[in-house]
Amino acid sequence: MKHVQLIDRHIPFRAARKPPGRRQRWRWEALAMNIVLFSVCLLVLFPVFYTIITSLRPPRLGLSRAFIPDTWSFDHYIRLLSTPRFPRYILNSVINSLGGALVTTVVSALAGYACARYTFSGRSLFLIFIMGMLLLPGLTNLIPLYKLASDLGLLDSYLIMIAIYSAYGVPFGIWVMKSFIERIPRELQEAAAVDGASPLQIMGYIVLPLARPGLVAVFLFNFVYNWNDFLTALIMLSSTAMKTATVGLFDFQNQLTGNENELLAAACVIIMLPGLVVFLIARKTFMRAMLEGAVKG
Amino acid sequence: MRKCYPYLLIAPAIGLISLVSLYPTLYSLYLSLHRIRRGSMEWVGLQNYSTILTSASFWQSLQHTLVFGVCFVSITLVCAYGLALMFNQKLALNGLYMTIIFVPWMLSDIVSGVMFRWLFLPRTGVGHRVLEVLLGISNLPSTPAGAMSIVIGATVWQATAFAMLLLLAGLQMVPREIYEAALIDGATRWQSFWHITWALVRPTTMITTLFLSIQAINTIGMFLAITEGGPGRATEVLSLHMYREVMTFFNFGSAAALSVILFVLNAVLATIYIRTLRAETA
Numbered sequence: 001m002k003h004v005q006l007i008d009r010h011i012p013f014r015a016a017r018k019p020p021g022r023r024q025r026w027r028w029e030a031l032a033m034n035i036v037l038f039s040v041c042l043l044v045l046f047p048v049f050y051t052i053i054t055s056l057r058p059p060r061l062g063l064s065r066a067f068i069p070d071t072w073s074f075d076h077y078i079r080l081l082s083t084p085r086f087p088r089y090i091l092n093s094v095i096n097s098l099g100g101a102l103v104t105t106v107v108s109a110l111a112g113y114a115c116a117r118y119t120f121s122g123r124s125l126f127l128i129f130i131m132g133m134l135l136l137p138g139l140t141n142l143i144p145l146y147k148l149a150s151d152l153g154l155l156d157s158y159l160i161m162i163a164i165y166s167a168y169g170v171p172f173g174i175w176v177m178k179s180f181i182e183r184i185p186r187e188l189q190e191a192a193a194v195d196g197a198s199p200l201q202i203m204g205y206i207v208l209p210l211a212r213p214g215l216v217a218v219f220l221f222n223f224v225y226n227w228n229d230f231l232t233a234l235i236m237l238s239s240t241a242m243k244t245a246t247v248g249l250f251d252f253q254n255q256l257t258g259n260e261n262e263l264l265a266a267a268c269v270i271i272m273l274p275g276l277v278v279f280l281i282a283r284k285t286f287m288r289a290m291l292e293g294a295v296k297g
Numbered sequence: 298m299r300k301c302y303p304y305l306l307i308a309p310a311i312g313l314i315s316l317v318s319l320y321p322t323l324y325s326l327y328l329s330l331h332r333i334r335r336g337s338m339e340w341v342g343l344q345n346y347s348t349i350l351t352s353a354s355f356w357q358s359l360q361h362t363l364v365f366g367v368c369f370v371s372i373t374l375v376c377a378y379g380l381a382l383m384f385n386q387k388l389a390l391n392g393l394y395m396t397i398i399f400v401p402w403m404l405s406d407i408v409s410g411v412m413f414r415w416l417f418l419p420r421t422g423v424g425h426r427v428l429e430v431l432l433g434i435s436n437l438p439s440t441p442a443g444a445m446s447i448v449i450g451a452t453v454w455q456a457t458a459f460a461m462l463l464l465l466a467g468l469q470m471v472p473r474e475i476y477e478a479a480l481i482d483g484a485t486r487w488q489s490f491w492h493i494t495w496a497l498v499r500p501t502t503m504i505t506t507l508f509l510s511i512q513a514i515n516t517i518g519m520f521l522a523i524t525e526g527g528p529g530r531a532t533e534v535l536s537l538h539m540y541r542e543v544m545t546f547f548n549f550g551s552a553a554a555l556s557v558i559l560f561v562l563n564a565v566l567a568t569i570y571i572r573t574l575r576a577e578t579a
Contacts, residue, residue, distance in 0.1 A: 033383045034390065040380070041397040044454065047412040048400060050423060054415075107309045114306035126307060128571065133314055135567040137515045139536055140560040141321035143543055143552045144328060148321065167317030170310050199302055228405035230518050235544065246407045250522065253411055261415065268408045275403035283396060290459065291466055 048272070055265035076266040085240055086267070089248035095158055096233075096244060097226035100165025104173050105219045107166065109211070112177025113203055117189075134171040138164070138232065146235050156242040164232055169222040176221075176289045180214030181207060217285040224275045245271050322560060328553035345554040355555075357530065358538035361445070365534055366513035368449045369456070373509055374502070376453060377460035382494075384461070385468045399458045406455075410522020413451040414438075441531030444524045448532060451519050456512060460505050467501025468494065500577040507570040514562055535559060 058073040080086050114120070115127060145164065146155075154160040188210070189202045197205070208215070230246040237243050243251075249267050256264060279286060329345050331338045349355045380398065384391055401409060416424035417437050428434045437443035471494065479489040517536035520526065526533035526541070533541070539559060542552035 030386070030388060033386060034388060037380075037383055037388070037390070037394045041394055044398055044401060047409075047416060047454075048404075050416070051412050103313075107313055111307040111310035114303040118303035118306075120300075120303040123303075126311075130310075131571055131574075132564075132567055133318055135511060135570055136318070136560070136563050137511070138318075139515045139517060140556045140563060141318055141325065143539065143549070143556045144321035144325040145317065146543065147328060147333075147549055147553075148324065163313075164317055167313045170313055174310060224403065228403075228408075230405055230407040230522075234521070235540075246405050249407050249411065253407075253414075253522070261421075264411060268411055272404050272408050275405070276400065279399065279403045280396070283399075287395075287399075287462060291462060 051265045051268050054262055055269050057262050059262065076262045077270070080263055080266050080270070086245075086248060088241065089243055089245045090270070092158075092237075092242055093227055093244040093246070096161040096165060097223050099158065099162035100169060100226045101219050101222040103162065103166035104169035104222045105215055108170050108173025108177050108218055109208060109215060111170070111174045112214075113181055113207060115174065115178045116181035117207070130171045130174050134175060138168050142232065142235055149236060156237055156239045158242075160236055161233065161244075164236070165222070165226045165229070168232075169218070169225065173218040173222065176218050177211065177214050180211045180217075184210045213285055214289075217282065217289040220278045220282055221286065221289060224278050227271075227274050325553040325556050325560070328549055329551075329557050331550050333549040341550070345550045346558075349551060349554055349558070354530070354533075354538065355535075358533050358535045361531075361533060362514055362535040365445060365449060365516070365532075366510060368445075369452050369513050369516075370506060370509045372449065373453050373456050373460050374506060376457045377464055377505070378502075380457065380461045381464035381468055384465050398461065401455045402458045404455070406518025407522045409451055409455055410519050413447055413454075413519075414523050417447050438524070439528050441528060444528060444532050448516075448519050448523050451523060452513075452516055455519075456509065460509060463505045463508065464498065464501060467498040470501075471497045500573060503573050504570065504577070507566055507573065511563060511566050511570070514559065514566075 055076055056072045056074070057076075058071050059075050115123060149155045149160045184207055189206055192202050192206050228246065229244075230250065233244045233247045234250060237247055245267075249264070249271060252264060252267060330340060330342060332341045332344070333339075384395065388394075413424075416422050417428075419425060419436065419438065425435075425437060428437060434443070438447060475493050475497075476489055479493060484492070515536060516534070517540060520532055520534055520537050521540075524532040526537050535555070536559065539552050539555040542548045542555060
């Protein structure tokens with residue numbers, strides 16, 4: 001009672017004097033935060049802008065130090081794409097990334113469905129196992145995989161890359177699919193079951209179509225992840241016919257003497273495009289999927 | 298039939314993961330107990346491990362990993378915390394800022410590496426010139442500490458966005474009413490940050506720290522792209538040391554032993570991570 005009185009006396013006093021001051025302070029704070037965030041954004045984007053501008057510099061500009069050139073040119077892109085190697089590297093990247101992402105999506109949709117809709121013995125063990133696999137990065141098993149692939153004659157093949165990419169994506173895919181499917185109301189499939197649909201029909205015609213945003217997220221995420229992968233490809237691929245774009249960029253960087261930065265920049269821009277485009281299209285789904293993968297226990 | 302249905306559904310996943318992740322991990326344990334030369338394998342017991350544990354280069358690379366990890370994790374956490382606190386204020390342009398901050402996260406290690414290497418190239422790099430003018434530092438990539446700090450800068454640049462998202466999710470789970478109650482009780486902003494925000498977001502902070510630590514001990518792409526372990530061996534971290542054992546010296550036995558050691562480090566961190574997560578959600 002005493003407490004209530006105290007608050008009662010306190011609040012009108014605040015209400016009479018605080019609001020103008022508080023609002024003022026809040027507005028200055030919002031302005032300050034906007035300025036800070038804006039500068040952070042500029043700083044974050046700077047390397048990317050710098051690379052894009054460099055890639056568009058006309059050739060034979062000499063040692064002009066002008067940061068932003070007067071004229072733009074796509075010469076470096078044309079030169080890059082007319083080399084014999086680079087288009088092939090891009091093609092290899094596309095094949096490996098697409099193959100891996102497709103297999104991952106199918107496999108994790110099935111397992112995600114099982115975990116979301118069935119209670120079976122070993123389910124929680126399986127989920128802990130998946131969680132562990134999600135956290136353990138591929139780095140530690142690359143050495144034995146390299147040995148296995150070389151013993152089996154699978155180095156420099158699409159098969160080994162697609163197999164590795166598919167497996168790396170599965171734990172994350174299962175996690176995302178599980179949480180997407182859990183949010184679909186059970187009543188729908190119960191109704192279908194009453195109408196005599198088989199478990200396979202329920203999954204294929206009712207649940208998975210409703211979980212399409214999840215499927216798309218898993219596919220796109222893994223495509224970009226595979227496309228961006230550098231380490232696995234660097235270890236498994238050594239022939240120019242099979243190398244991917246990221247490995248090509250690595251080689252290219254090591255061969256250059258420093259006078260061909262523009263060409264290197266053009267390669268960077270081409271390689272960063274898929275990730276940026278996919279992210280801009282599916283930003284919301286992406287962030288939700290990432291959070292699902294990392295914090296849902 | 299109904300009973301085996303879920304097992305059929307998870308079978309492909311288990312098969313794929315066993316083949317590519319589980320089996321190789323066990324196989325590396327097996328390989329680590331052998332000396333492997335030109336296709337011939339000879340059982341040597343724990344000799345690879347004893348060689349590693351007595352070699353200076355192993356301890357040096359472990360030390361580099363530690364230095365890198367501590368710097369990377371702490372700087373990323375501070376940046377991510379600051380950003381998350383600002384994003385939690387729901388400014389009008391949050392969506393735009395968030396999108397921009399996530400851009401580095403969508404780039405390949407090698408692309409980021411190439412860009413950062415450029416920025417700090419002596420004579421032509423913009424970042425290099427800025428440092429030269431502001432701080433008088435002129436040979437950043439060629440000094441051990443300088444090379445390491447370029448890699449740390451690049452990885453912080455790349456990892457902050459995701460750490461920020463994790464922390465923001467934690468911040469948004471704190472009910473607004475608590476802050477209002479604290480305000481009525483006359484708490485200062487610092488008090489309400491320390492006793493409410495920090496206290497309630499501590500589990501999320503713990504998880505983010507573990508997540509970043511796992512990332513730290515496995516970082517290799519950035520090192521390959523920016524320094525390749527140089528100058529000398531000044532930035533040769535554990536992961537790069539392992540990579541070199543195989544790709545440069547074809548020393549499979551000792552590389553396998555290194556990957557087992559790295560695996561154990563990962564497993565310890567991952568176990569703590571899962572425990573924390575379970576404790577928090579339970």
